[in-house]
Amino acid sequence: MTTLDSPPTATSYRIAVNVDTSYVEDQSDPRDNRYVFSYTITIRNEGEVPARLLTRHWVITDANGKVQEVRGDGVVGEQPHLQPGQGFRYSSGAILETPVGAMYGSYQMLADDGRRFDAPIAPFTLAIPGSLH
Numbered sequence: 001m002t003t004l005d006s007p008p009t010a011t012s013y014r015i016a017v018n019v020d021t022s023y024v025e026d027q028s029d030p031r032d033n034r035y036v037f038s039y040t041i042t043i044r045n046e047g048e049v050p051a052r053l054l055t056r057h058w059v060i061t062d063a064n065g066k067v068q069e070v071r072g073d074g075v076v077g078e079q080p081h082l083q084p085g086q087g088f089r090y091s092s093g094a095i096l097e098t099p100v101g102a103m104y105g106s107y108q109m110l111a112d113d114g115r116r117f118d119a120p121i122a123p124f125t126l127a128i129p130g131s132l133h
Helices: none
Strands: 015-023 035-045 051-062 067-073 087-096 100-111 116-127
Touching: 015 100, 015 116, 035 100, 035 116, 051 087, 051 116, 087 100
Parallel strands: none
Antiparallel strands: 015 035, 035 087, 051 067, 051 100, 100 116
């Protein structure tokens, strides 16, 4: 007698992404339209299947509507493998020509069972302190 594996559920593949941002004043030069921001990302596997982060895709837009797209393998030179409940934190940065901008994107993940899925990164704002009300 054989048993059939139950089909995966929406909760099998779930990656939570939290973002903290800050303005890096000492690396910025507003006279040259150079605004440097750092962001710290915490990725947590809230699903039921271990998964590896393969690639990243970012869309970065400044207040002038200038769009930069960034694609690449892993994050900060790593492709973290996350067990259910496990997290990974890293910091990176972006340089804008305006004091306000936004980013969003996704990570492509590969679950240990061979399934690929995207972990969306909700839009977040990059802004110098006091520039938004």
